[in-house]
Amino acid sequence: MNTKENDLFADAAREVLNAQCTPAVVRAIEAGGRDAAATQALWAQLEAIGLPDALLSENQGGSGLGLGQVFGVLEQCGAHALPLPLAETMVARALLAQSGTACGxxxxxxxxxxxxxxxxxxxxxxxxxxxxxxxxxxxxxxxxxxxxxxxxxxxxxxxxxxxxxxxxxxxxxxxxxAVDAELQVRNLQAAVTAAQMAGALLQVFQRTLQYANDRQQFGRSIGKFQAIQHQLAVMSEHVFAARMAAQLGCSGDGVRPDRLRVATAKARCSEATLIVAELAHAIHGAIGFTEEYDLQLFTRRLHAWRQTAGSEAYWHAVAGEALLAHEGMTLDMVRRITDVAAAH
Structure with a gap:
């Protein structure tokens, strides 16, 4: 599966979510819950294009992809504040199929x-x-x-x-x-959550940048003020660093991510959440906190995702224990985490 083919899945997810997972739909699902018509209609659309089964083998009716190959799909889930567990379903169905368990x-x-x-x-x-x-x-x-x-x-x-x-x-x-004894649900959940956080963080940054360019104060857009430009620069740094870390967390074939890469991904995305959400709301001012304004759909999820499967403190401890147990140069461990080619 090459990069161009991977992009096709991300593009398909973006297309259906752009049309079917609007802020109005997200609010309707939050208000109506699992049995709401909006919930069932959106899930039917996701099933129709085969996204929940993307990690199943082709013999099992899927596309035979690994986590790294559906990173773009997971990112789009975050970018659209998808209120349904598509990411978890993709991984769960793959595990169930591998264990011979029917899930329906x-x-x-x-x-x-x-x-x-x-x-x-x-x-x-x-x-x-x-x-x-x-x-x-x-x-x-x-x-x-x-x-x-x-x-x-x-x-x-x-x-x-x-x-x-x-x-x-x-x-x-x-x-x-039936799963192998070393597999941990926390690792799986952290990997897919970090990928969704990466999408939501980028969405928050893009919305804030657009707001700064549109909002006029003292005869010019607030994005022209040096203080706002500095805040946007800090946001950008954290957003794109988090995205790179999230990609590492999903890198490799199959659905069993490397625990140390997951630790790097989840810790970095959780760290970025605190800073990016704070700056986004500071630039937006009071309007960003209102229920009617869409920004809170993303920042609210980011704060929940920050704690999902362990916050940055938990994953820093995991990385620290691995570092203390590592024999040899620290740089060798850093290279192993960041050498994506070694995961394939």
Whole structure:
């Protein structure tokens, strides 16, 4: 799969999301939840162009792609504030297919859970659990694919998220997903989240740049003022550094990302979120915080994604432990992380 072919998938995602995932649709999905007509219509469009199955092999009805080859698709999800777990579904369906587990149609979220004393499984936070149809749950002892409508649900502050608990009977009736012991749902979720953050960060920067050029103050656009230009320059630096790191996090073939590359990607994107969102709202002023203005659709998601699968503090610790355990020059480890060709 060459770069030109990869771009075709990103272009297809951009085209359908431009038409079907407008800010008005995003708001309708947030208001209506999983059963809203807007939710079902948008998901049907994503299924129609085959994006949820892109990581499946061609023999299984997919396109045989790896995470690195769908980075552009994941980026477009963030750039359009897609309120549905397409990225997680793509990876989950690939894992389920590889394990021989049937999953059927519908969206799938990721979660880490805990097995309680009575045999039930509890997930205190399922990102987009209020919108997904199923959750691929990892506990220390097993992975299972569990249906959201069978769970006891408690809402979170973010309308997309939920705390979910399945009874012992529901857990035992659900299929066990056979994966290798070293695979961690946190790594998978962090990799695809960083890619979406990269798209949202670029969107926030572009919207802020446009606003600075359009907004007039004292007879000229505010983008002409040196202080604003400095803020935009800082935003640009963080946005494009985060995008490069996110690409590293998804680099390689298959759907099992390198943990150290994921640590680099998620930490850098989470760091960038704090600075880029702060500067974007500073330049926009009060209007940027209003519900009617679209900027908050992206910055709100970025703050949620910053904590998803671990914030920068968690992933800095992962990178630090790897560095302390590394024998040899630090530069050798940096080269291994950044040498994309070695991942193919």
């Amino acid at each position: 149609a519908g969206s799938i979220a990721f979660a880490q859970g805990q097995a309680l004393a009575d045999g039930s499984w509890h997930c205190p936070l399922v990102r987009q659990g209020a919108l997904a149809e199923a959750v691929l749950v990892q506990t220390p002892s097993a992975w299972r694919l569990l249906k959201v409508d069978q769970a006891h649900r408690s809402d979170h502050a973010d309308v997309h998220d939920a705390a979910l608990t399945w009874s012992s009977a529901q857990v035992h009736a659900a299929p066990v997903v």
